[in-house]
Amino acid sequence: MNNLAKQGLASAITLILAIVLYVDSFNLPPAAASLPRALAWIIIVLSMAMFAEAWYKERKKAKVNQETKEPIRIIRVLVFTSMIILYVALIKPLGYFLVTPLFLIVGMAYLKATRLWKAVLIALGFTLFCYFLFVMFLHLPIPMGLFS
Amino acid sequence: MFKKSIWKKAVISGLAVSLMLTMTACRTTNQPAGTSKVESDYPNKPITVLQGFAAGGGSDQLAMLTGPYLQKELGNTLVNQYIPGATGAIAWTQLTKQTAADGYTLSITNTPMLMTNYLMNTEIKYTIDELTPIANVVTDPGILVVSKDSPFKTYQDYIDYVKANPGQLTIANSGTGGDDFFTILQWQKATGLSVKMIPFTGDGPSWQAAAGNKVQASSTNLGVVYSQVKAGNLRALAIYSEKRSDLLPDVPTAKEFGVELVAGSSRGYSAPKGIPDNVKKKLIDSFTTIAKDPAFLKGLQGAALPIDLKVGDEYAKYLKDQETEFKAIWDSVKDTIKK
Amino acid sequence: MNEIMIGLLNVVSPFNLLVIASGTGLGIFVGAMPGLSATMAIALLLPVTFGMDPAAGISMLASLYMGAMYGGSISAILLRTPGTPAAAATVLDGYPMAQQGRAGKALGVSLTASLIGGVISSIALLTIAPVLGKVALSFGPVELFAIAVLGITIIGSLSSGSPIKGILSGVVGLMIALVGMDPISGTPRFTFGQMYLFNGISFIIALIGLFSIPQALRLVEKDDAVKKAVSSIKDKMLPTFKELKSMIVTILRSSVIGVFTGLIPGTGGDTACWFGYNEAKRFSKEKEKFGTGYPEGVAAAEAANNAVVGGALIPTITLGIPGSSATAVLLGGLMVHGIMPGPTLMTEHSLITYTLIWAVLLSNVFMFLEGLVLTRAAVSVTKIPNLVLAPIIIILCVIGSFTINNSIIDVFVMVFFGILGYFMDKINIPTAPMVVGMILGMMLDNSMNQSLLMSDGSWMIFLRTPVSAILLLIALISVLQATPLFGFIKKRLKKTTI
Structure with missing residues (x-):
């Protein structure tokens, strides 16, 4: 996706968000609706301005040499993000003690961060550290799932 | 890469461990002692007290003053959980809709907000019928x-x-x-x-x-x-x-x-509907006992909170009467308030 | 005077010193953990103090507050993850410094600024508290509205790259803050029937997401093959005398800002750090250096948030009005110890009060000493390979955001804001203005509606009150300063004087 398309998408999303909230504000009593309505207008104007700005810059850039960016590993970011979402989704039903070390080991193995035995050691150590800090020491709740 | 900093890590972990030990020591000395008089094993883990208002407010005041005595009486710790917002409705909805009725989650229930929330807003779905009123403690x-x-x-x-x-x-x-x-x-x-x-x-x-x-x-x-x-x-x-x-x-x-x-405004404690009878009894008995404790009464007096103990069914009736009263007030004025 | 001396004697007893030292150390440690704010730490450790005598217990909680205000900057600098909301502004210059291999220096500057800010506020607390306390009462809805407006101008100065994007980000932040129950009309706003949203979107949850998740994702973007700039431990941590001299004006200004922000009920460290940062930038000759790893940026934010501690305690002990959410919990703590919070603190309970004040002052010293030791060790975090650090940051964020309200929905919201923040980053929309917007949104809306209710809808009420008129004028100047018009006038003025 090129830069202009990205900016266009962002503008469109904020624009839609502002319109939805603007329409929803008519369900509110007048005092509660006044500030959100003003803000919605500002967002509408700015999101269009942002697109205009991007469009203008894109045209100018066509003449100037585009600087080459260091390539990033998009697939890896996507897989890692999915792992985070999976981790959050599973921590409640399965529990902290199962999912946390698993996430750390699989995560580090996938990223080839370090040797496997080290990854296992770090994962177990850090899981225990957090448990002691939050539960034993600060008496805070963490999701225990199967272990409760 | 890791090797060089081993001694440094030792320093941190040493510091952290010693701090934790100090704190844990402090904690254990505070742990209520007399667990022997508990017949059933309730409570065998800390009890969460949901608070619908921010720390430092009137509802917190009650929890802070009642907590230590209740803790001693029940033989386990009480953990305050602050869920402020919507004049308490967030916490009470959580209590009635999302909380297991096992007596391990209670909430401070404040009148008239407990009823007026749902009388005024159709979006708020809980009612007092979904609660087990335990005890009213103060009326301010x-x-x-x-x-x-x-x-x-x-x-x-x-x-x-x-x-x-x-x-x-x-x-x-x-x-x-x-x-x-x-x-x-x-x-x-x-x-x-x-x-x-x-x-x-x-x-x-x-x-x-x-x-x-x-x-x-x-x-x-x-x-x-x-x-x-x-x-x-x-x-x-x-x-x-x-x-x-x-x-x-x-x-x-x-x-x-x-x-x-x-x-x-009165403040008391309620549990979700349908908690076991022995748990309810245990809680009510605890309140009845601490209400006779001169130290507890002195604490309330010191905070300018007039005690008004109503337990179990008496508290339930009080809440029901209040609901009727506030519904009447709201019905008579709501058209002028919500323009 | 006598009570002051007895308080001092009381505080230097070995047990009290131990309590203050451990409170401060704990504060630093807890403050460095994302999700665990100073307010939460005080609430959590309140039960620990039940067994102590009131003076020691309260002293411990206050020193915890002080320590946490510094601790938040450690993770802000090393991990780009503010440990407490009050360290959010520290990220802007602290993390770039760490990337340049100057993590040690950044932490040293933060520690020094925290010390000076803390000491200044403690001295204000000890000497002129009764005078300053009255200021707290002079802030009503009208004045708070003006402060909120002034705060919003910070959004403009945080968006130096593209003003359009920065302001958009800030306004969206304001809008997000308005989600939830409106206390003025008693109606839920933009909740779409979702009970979760009645409480609004928690600012601290969004903050963790916006700053930390994008950081973790950025770490996995590239292989470790690109050598990281590793901070040498031998690198001198504390700023040199010359460096300190160049920053001292900024630190002093931020300290005063921090004390006043602390004084005003409803504003605390999370607001003060932005005000401090913004004013430092406004008065700086090298504005363009802010945000690129400029030590003064770190100093400005950190001096302000530590100065909040003393500032917030001033109305707390003189009037019984908590100046920040952390002091509100502290007041609750006093009550458990059988002390009625309120104006009697200075008279009937003066011994406890003065012990507390001295404890706050001393906690600065402990913070500095413990900070030196802990920080030197903490710098070694920069040696952990990026790809190991990324999953660890995720765990800290997930657990941290879960524990705040014991809610898994909060964690999902945190991740949502994280992904949002990552995309914002990719198209160069700054996240900092959104954070400022989220802090100020409710304050702006509540105070505006309250004021307009009082004045029967007349906006003139904001100009009739001197404090608010002055603050609004400063806000107007800030806005004009950003426009080309201001530069033009400045040039013309210069010419005419020559």
Whole structure:
């Protein structure tokens, strides 16, 4: 996706968000609706301005040499993000003690961060550290799932 | 890469461990001791107390004063969990809809907000029928305060001004739908006068606005402003209770001026509907016992909170009566409030 | 005077010193953990103090507050993850410094600024508290509205790259803050029938997401093959005398800002750090250096948030009005110890109060000493390979955001804001203005509606009050300063004087 398309998408999303909230504000009593309505207008104007700005810059850039960016590993970011979402989704039903070390080991193995035995050691150590800090020491709740 | 910093890590972990040990030691000395008198094994883990208001507010005050005694009586720790917002509705919805009825989650239930929340907003779905009322602990009467340099020296001055300037006097309350909001509505109904209500985000900002002369008066609670009245930062004009309070014997009741108004906010503890009978009994017994503890009573007295113990069915009936009363008030005024 | 001396004697007892030292150390440690704010730490450790005598217990909680205000900057600098909301502004210059291999220096500057800010506020607390306390009462809705407006101008100065994007980000932040129950009308706003949203979107949850998740994702974007700039431990941590001299004006200004922000009920460290940062930038001759790893940026934010501690305690002990959410919990703690919070603190309980004040002052010293030791060790975090650090940051964020309200929905919201933040980053929309917007949104809306209720809808009320008129004028100047018009006038003025 090129830069202009990205900016266009962002503008469109904020624009839609502002319109939805603007329409929803008519369900509110007048005092509660006044500030959100003003803000919605500002967002509408700015999101269009942002697109205009991007469009203008894109045209100018066509003449100037585009600087080459260091390539990033998009697939890896996507897989890692999915792992985070999976981790959050599973921590409640399965529990902290199962999912946390698993996430750390699989995560580090996938990223080839370090040797496997080290990854296992770090994962177990850090899981225990957090448990002691939050539960034993600060008496805070963490999701225990199967272990409760 | 890791090797070099080993000693440094040792330093951190040493520090961390020693700190933790110190703290854990402190904790264990505080752990309630006498677990032997518990018949069933309830409670065998810490009990969560949901609080619908931010730390430091009136509801927290009760939890802080009651907590240590209740903890000792129950033989396990109480953990306060603050879920402020929507005048307590977030916490009470969680209590009634999302909490296991095992007695390990209780909530401080404050009237009239407990009922007025769902009476006023159809979006709020819980009702008091989904609760097991355990015990009411305090009832904090409503009080009318003005700044120390206010021109209103007496309740009569105040009444005269409101009569001469209908709808002009600015009076702070703790938020739309809160106890003080309803107290002002009840007052307007009882006197036939009208004032300009300014909602704030809690009791603190409400009386502070009056003390700083940002508004002309504040309708709040005795326990909240007692020390400020004592110190002379605020002047109390009238109290909305049956008879004068022992704490401020010089402050007249509204009744003395012919205003039939008894209002305030009560705070107690409730559990979700359907908790086991032995758990309910255990909790009620604990409250009955601590209410006789002179140290506990002294603590309440010190915080200017008048004790008003009602347990089990008596508390349930009290809540039900309040619900009927507030529904009537709200139905009579709602068209003028929600324009 | 006598009570002051007895308080001092009381505080230097070995047990009290131990309590203050451990409170401060704990504060630093807890403050460095994302999700665990100073307020939460005080609430959590309140039960620990039940067994102590009131003076020691309260002293411990206050020193915890002080320590946490510094601790938040450690993770802000090393991990780009503010440990407490009050360290959010520290990220802007602290993390770039760490990337340049100057993590040690950044932490040293933060520690020094925290010390000076803390000491100044403690001295204000000890000497002129009764005078300053009255200021707290002079802030009503009208004045708070003006502060909120002034705060919003910070959004403009944080968006130096593209003003359009920065302001858009800030306004969206304001809008997000308005979600939830409106206390003025008693109606739920933009909740779409979702009970979760009645409470609004928690600012701290969004903050963790916006700053930390994008950081973790950025770490996995590239292989470790690109050598990281590793901070040498031998690198001198504390700023030199010359460096300190160049920053001292900024630190002093931020300290004063911090004390006043602390004084005002409803504003605390999370607001103060932005005000401090913004004013430092406004008065700086090298504005363009802010945000690129400029030590003064770190100093400005950190001096302000530590100065909040003393500032917030001033109305707390003189009037019984908590100046920040952390002091509100502290007041609750006093009550458990059988002390009625309120104006009697200075009279009936003066011994406890003065012990507390001295404890706050001393906690600065402990913070500095413990900070030196802990920080030197903490710098070694920069040696952990990026790809190991990324999953660890995720765990800290997930657990941290879960524990705040014990809610898994909060964690999902945190991740949502994280992904949002990552995309914002990719198209160069700054996240910092959104954070400022989220802090100020409710304050702006509540105070505006309250004021307009009082004035029967007349906007003139904001100009009739001197404090608010002055603050609004400063806000106007800030806005004009950003426009080309201001530069033009400045140029013309210069010419005419020559």
